[in-house]
Amino acid sequence: MRPVFVQVRCKPGKTYEVADELYKREIASELYSTSGDYDLLMKVYIEDGVDIGKFVSENIANVPGIRRSLTTLTFKAF
Numbered sequence: 001m002r003p004v005f006v007q008v009r010c011k012p013g014k015t016y017e018v019a020d021e022l023y024k025r026e027i028a029s030e031l032y033s034t035s036g037d038y039d040l041l042m043k044v045y046i047e048d049g050v051d052i053g054k055f056v057s058e059n060i061a062n063v064p065g066i067r068r069s070l071t072t073l074t075f076k077a078f
Helices: 015-024 051-060
Strands: 002-010 028-033 041-048 064-072
Touching: 002 015, 002 028, 002 051, 015 028, 015 041, 051 064
Parallel strands: none
Antiparallel strands: 002 041, 002 064, 028 041
16 A cells, blocks of 8 residues: 545635545545645555546545645655
């Protein structure tokens, strides 16, 4: 499994609703509210061989209230 970080920008006033829905989907190992350009930061573990773009599209980006997402792939933990 590989860890992937996804930042989520929500429509104004929808951050808590989006966070609740992501939590219900049980896909995030960690989910935080953040300051800056994005409202939420989540860490997900994706099985080897799974298409990351498709996973994000089908499991995260389709949550009502999400305006944009930014996916960061990881290589090595230090």
